[in-house]
Amino acid sequence: MHCVNVVGERLGLRDVNLSDVDALHAIYGNRAATEHLPFNPRSLDEVAGIVEEAMAAAAAEPRRLYLLAVTDPDQHNVIGVARLHVEADHPHSAEIGxxxxxxxxxRGIGTDLIRLLLGFxxxxxxxxxxxxxxxxxxIPAQLAMLTxxxxxxxxxxxHVLAPxxxxxxxxxxxxxxEWNSLLL
Ligand SMILES: CC(C)(COP(=O)(O)OP(=O)(O)OC[C@H]1O[C@@H](n2cnc3c(N)ncnc32)[C@H](O)[C@@H]1OP(=O)(O)O)[C@@H](O)C(=O)NCCC(=O)NCCS
Structure with missing residues (x-):
């Protein structure tokens, strides 16, 4: 199993576990945070189910799903969630959320998070x-991805059936x- 532990300047990324359910519910269960996502705010139980599925998927070989807690760099507080899904038919390609x-x-954290995910x-x-x-x-997602x-x-x-x-x-x-040339 490929365990994730990435530490950036302002953010960290690590695999989710059951102690993250409340922190993830503060995003997946929040009306503003899900306004542009194709589902209604999730219940605490639904978020627990998502985390359990992600933990099982983390043990799969080859691993395709990475559901990651976004933390401050010392990894004490979970402030977000990131998802990277490797395509089964095109394993050189992955979708992020x-x-x-x-x-x-x-405060620029979303942009930093995308940079960290691309690097990972x-x-x-x-x-x-x-x-x-x-x-x-x-628009914030557009600008963060472009930047x-x-x-x-x-x-x-x-593309999606939203509520x-x-x-x-x-x-x-x-x-x-292209990404390598941006780093030069
Ligand atoms: C998308 C999201 C991660 C962006 O995070 P963030 O930390 O606010 O983003 P940043 O601070 O890095 O800002 C990114 C850009 O959006 C702009 N921006 C931020 N909030 C904005 C707002 N409410 N209206 C317009 N522009 C906004 C910033 O000025 C910045 O633009 P710049 O790169 O030209 O300076 C955050 O809004 C979020 O979690 N949204 C809910 C979930 C979601 O929509 N996820 C994306 C699914 S594709």
């Missing part, structure tokens, strides 16, 4: 392509060669 507790928004995916997992899909209305170097690729029409109906997604991606 992220959410921060609303009291953390607007390209360097530690050896991926070639990393992509993320956002709601067309999600972190994820190019806007286009629109997938009626209010079918919703398009805007896809952003980063390719390892």
């Amino acid at each position: 992220l959410g921060l507790r609303p009291d953390q928004w607007g 995916g390209f360097r530690s997992l050896g991926l070639h392509r990393i992509w993320g899909a956002r709601s067309p209305a999600n 972190a170097g994820m190019i806007e690729e286009g629109r997938i029409r009626h 209010e109906g079918w919703r398009d997604s805007i896809v952003h991606s980063a390719i390892v060669d």
Whole structure:
């Protein structure tokens, strides 16, 4: 099993465990944090189920799902959640998703988190392509992905069934060669 423990300048990333359920519920159960996500706020029990599934998926070989607690660098406080899912049919490619507790928004942490996820995916997992899909209305996610170097690729029409109906997604991606050249 590939255990994750990444420490960045302002953030850490580690595998989730059952002690994170309350902290993740502060995101997945929050109306503002889920406004642009394709589901209604989750209950505490639903979040516990998500964490249990993620822990089981972490032990799979090959590992495809990384549900990660986003912490401050000393790993005491969980302030967000990140998800990286390696595609079964295209194992060089993974989709990312992220959410921060609303009291953390607007200080550049989302952008830092995307940079950290890209570094983890390209360097530690050896991926070639990393992509993320956002709601067309999600401007903070758009700006965070663009600033972190994820190019806007286009629109997938009626990509997800959200509680209010079918919703398009805007896809952003980063390719390892471009990402390496950004670091030069
Ligand atoms: C998306 C999210 C992670 C961004 O995190 P954040 O820490 O607030 O983002 P940052 O502070 O790095 O800001 C990113 C950009 O958005 C801008 N921004 C932040 N909040 C904004 C707002 N309410 N309105 C407009 N722009 C905003 C910032 O100015 C910054 O732009 P810049 O790069 O041009 O300076 C956060 O809003 C979140 O957790 N949202 C709920 C879950 C979600 O939508 N996840 C994304 C799914 S694709």
